[in-house]
Amino acid sequence: MKCKVSGKKITPFMSFGKMPMANGFLDKEEFKDEFFYELEVGFSEDNFLFQVNDHPKSNKIFNDKYPFYTHKSTYMTNHFRDYFNWIKKNFITNKSKVIEIGSNDGTFLKNFKNNNIEHIGFEPSKNVASLSKQSGINVLNEFFNYKNASNLKNFKKKTDIICAANVICHVPDLVDLIKGIDVLLSRDGIFVFEEPYLGSMLKKISYDQIYDAHVFMFSILSVRKVFQKFDFELIDAHPQITHGGSMRYVVGRKNTKRISPKIESLLREEVNMNMDSLDAYIKFKKKCELSRENFKKKILAYKDQKKRICGYAASAKSSTVLNYSKIGSETIDFIADSTEEKIGKFSPGMHIPIVSIDEFRKQKPDVAILFAWNHKNEILEKEKKFSKEGGIWTSHVSEL
Ligand code: SAH
DSSP states (O other): OBOTTTOOBOOOOEEEEEEOOTTOOBOGGGGGGOOOEEEEEEEETTTTEEEESSOOOHHHHSSTTOOOOGGGOHHHHHHHHHHHHHHHHHTOOTTOEEEEESOTTSTTHHHHHHTTOEEEEEOOOHHHHHHHHHTTOOEESSOOSHHHHHTOGGGTTTEEEEEEESOGGGOSOHHHHHHHHHHHEEEEEEEEEEEEBHHHHHHHTOGGGOSTTOOEEBOHHHHHHHHHTTTEEEEEEEEEOGGGSEEEEEEEETTSSOOOTHHHHHHHHHHHTTTTSHHHHHHHHHHHHHHHHHHHHHHHHHHHTTOOEEEEOOOHHHHHHHHHHTOOTTTOOOEEOOOTTTTTSBOTTTOOBEEOHHHHHHHOOSEEEESOGGGHHHHHHHTHHHHHTTOEEEOSSTTO
């Protein structure tokens, strides 16, 4: 295994075993040809970078049927409104040029459009890109990379803000992405992005953050180190509660901005957690194994009590949990989800039937495993009736 930034050899510290495509929902006839790869993870001590080894190619994951729509979560829609207001307050002028990487269905960019700010989104998944086009958002149905960024003549060295959320961790060629940012960003421009935070994953043992699309799990240590190599500087960082714990990073060109003193204290916290050393990750591996055992025991105990068990939200994250724990349709009757593309299909690898949320309400199972534990408040509010009637929520993380 090689570090995706330095190219230096690293030794994977753990394997989650053979994994299917995390969003590879399939029909029965497709079971026999299902694609699997080994999900190994490693830590580059040079760059403090937590990364997966092998992974499917990006165009296998992000194509014309990407089954994730930001707008489905009201909580995230509100979060993006607040994220926009924060950018507006701190960085925007009425002449600003803005680019979003991974603009999905346009939930975030809609705020820029409604404020008449010049913007372009890069979104390779056609289904979600088309949806954003319908609401009048400027979007290129392309991957953000150096080549495609270089084609944007009017934005070259003129872009004031490049923003992103939950996508930089999806881009295996981080060096090429940074070159793309370099070609577009103005001298005083900023690159702001928020991603699931490695520190939160280590604390919560939320190993389900690791799946094919999540090639990296970032930390302040890693973002600072990697961007430094390309004459950028981490100038600020803000912890977020979204997606089970995320971090918003603000990066500028070297020596152009004041560096927030907050960074030092956040770095100290990471060093106190040993996040700069392989030891922390070897410990994490042991905790994952223990978490898997405890989760299996808990679910099998419900099964022994003859309880009807289902999953709630067929998220990409659920794929890691189920395939790593080897829990399938012998234990879980179905997984309920609101995404049209998934309903009627089977979950990747473990082949559990996916049904609608209406079906979940009709079937009234005894136990629901909340795979979207990161949307806990929103879902528990929506499914109050299930809890009221004695339904049990559980999860592999201790959030519930
Ligand atoms: N930013 C949204 C969507 C996150 S999902 C949110 O936080 O809710 C990640 C999105 O990034 C997907 O829509 C995917 O198609 C897109 N994506 C993946 N790789 C990309 C790349 N290299 N450039 C631009 N977008 C990419």
